[in-house]
Every structure is written in C-alpha cells, then in structure tokens.
Amino acid sequence: MSAETTTPATETVSLYDVDNPAPVIAPPRARTKKTPKSTRTNFELYGWLFMRLSGVVLVVLVLGHLLIQLVLDGGVSKIGFAFVAGRWASPFWQAWDLVMLWLAMLHGANGLRTVINDYAERPKTRFWLKNLLYAATVFTVLLGTLVIFTFDPNIR
Amino acid sequence: MPAGTLYRGREGMWSWVAHRVTGVLIFFFLFVHVLDTALVRVSPEAYDEVVATYKTPLVNVMEYGLVAAILFHALNGLRVIAVDFWSKGARYQKQMLWSVVTIWLVLMAGAFYPVLQHTLRTLFGS
Numbered sequence: 001m002s003a004e005t006t007t008p009a010t011e012t013v014s015l016y017d018v019d020n021p022a023p024v025i026a027p028p029r030a031r032t033k034k035t036p037k038s039t040r041t042n043f044e045l046y047g048w049l050f051m052r053l054s055g056v057v058l059v060v061l062v063l064g065h066l067l068i069q070l071v072l073d074g075g076v077s078k079i080g081f082a083f084v085a086g087r088w089a090s091p092f093w094q095a096w097d098l099v100m101l102w103l104a105m106l107h108g109a110n111g112l113r114t115v116i117n118d119y120a121e122r123p124k125t126r127f128w129l130k131n132l133l134y135a136a137t138v139f140t141v142l143l144g145t146l147v148i149f150t151f152d153p154n155i156r
Numbered sequence: 157m158p159a160g161t162l163y164r165g166r167e168g169m170w171s172w173v174a175h176r177v178t179g180v181l182i183f184f185f186l187f188v189h190v191l192d193t194a195l196v197r198v199s200p201e202a203y204d205e206v207v208a209t210y211k212t213p214l215v216n217v218m219e220y221g222l223v224a225a226i227l228f229h230a231l232n233g234l235r236v237i238a239v240d241f242w243s244k245g246a247r248y249q250k251q252m253l254w255s256v257v258t259i260w261l262v263l264m265a266g267a268f269y270p271v272l273q274h275t276l277r278t279l280f281g282s
Binding site: 015019020021023025052055056058059062063066070071072074075076077079080081082084101104105108109111112115136140143144146147150151152155156 | 162164166168176179180182183186187190191193194196197199200201203204207210211216219223226227230233234236237240241246247267270271272273274277
C-alpha cells in the first residue's frame, strides 16, 4: 500500500471522499477464537511479492506468446505439429515456454488459492478445493515440463 | 450499502472483480492448454486433430475472448503493481484504470483482424 500520508499543513486533499470512503475493516492480524495462533511464517508476504514479480515477467512472456501464436504469420492458421517442432528446435523457445509454464501455473494456482479462501466458507470445502487445486497444479506443471524436455520431432 | 462491507463499487471494486474473473478464466484455459499441447508426445496426428478445433469459428472467437481476458489482466496487473509500489498509486488508481481500459480497447481493435483472420477468411473468402 501507499506510504503516503496527508499532512494538514501542506496537503488539503484527502485520499478519501464521498465517492471513495475509507474502508472499515478489522485489523488483519487480530486474533480471534477461530485464529488464536499468530502465523509463524511470512508465507503470505512472499506470495504477495511473487504475484507481482511473476506478473511483470508473465506480461512479457505471455503477450509474446500470444503475438507469435495468434497474431503474427496468419494467426492460428499456421499452428500444427510442424510449427511446434520448428519452435522447440531452439533451446531459447524451450526455455521461454518452460519458464512461462512454471510462472503461469504458480501465479494462477496462488490466485485460485486466494479465490477459494475468499469464497469457500466451510473449512472442509476449503480444504478439499485447495487439495484439488494443488494436485491439478502439480500434475499440470510436471506434465508440461516432461513434454518440453522429452519432445521428439521424429516421433513418427 | 451494508455496514462493514469491503464492497464499495465504482472503479476500484469493479476492476478487482474483473481481475478475478479474468484470472480464473485464464487459469482454466492454461490447464486445458497444457493438456492439449501434451498430445505432441502422443502423435502428430493427435495434436493436429485437437488443434483443428482451435481453428473452428466458435473456438476462434473464444481465442479473441482469451486475448481480451489476458490483455485486461496484464494491464490491470501493472496498475495493481503501481498502486502498491508507487507512492501516488492509490490516488491515481481511477485514472490508471481508465488508461488501462483505453489501451485495452486500442490493442483489442488491433488484434481483431490478426486473431480472427482464420475465421474471416474461411467464412468470407480471401
């Protein structure tokens, strides 16, 4: 969040007005009966930071990917096994796709984890939805990694 | 407006809602996309067959929708980073959202023909 504070002597513009009232929320680290223990790690801080750092990298990787696959050179028309083989002949594009796969999956999984935490109110539902999410994420990342590393242009 | 709610409407809330919705949609597509790409390890025919569905008019239009979702999520994500790390970010969040929407509209107009050309050529001839 912004560290900016309004100092009455020099600054008369408030961050909040009728259109944009200050939110009234409980202190985020307040302990309740349901959450009596304080958290022991900074996992959520690192998750928050990861979303922003991976986000910046993904803007480049994913928009570049879309440009190549869906915009340049006939759009989707050209895509096929031969096109994939041509691109993965280069270690550069293999690395591009590998980094994009890992960052996008982890970024997406962490995003969905947040969404599940927000909307699944029953602890059991939350638990199972997140386990399903983690299983699908591990499976997809490993499958994608395997495919990039074992790709064989002469499979047939 | 109920007391104590975080939902305050306007640019701040709706951009957050759109960021969530597009994020979830993109994640589900990514899951499917890794699975379809994995078919290159089965056979060239299996891969080309599933890619053929990506070239049908309906799915081609959905690809334009995917581009729309990703472009919004990318541009608004940069806005979120600016809100978090730029000292004046929170104050200019509305202006930044309208900048995001403007850039998004320009890029979507530019992407219209390139992304949909396969369908346009198939349906209306070259």
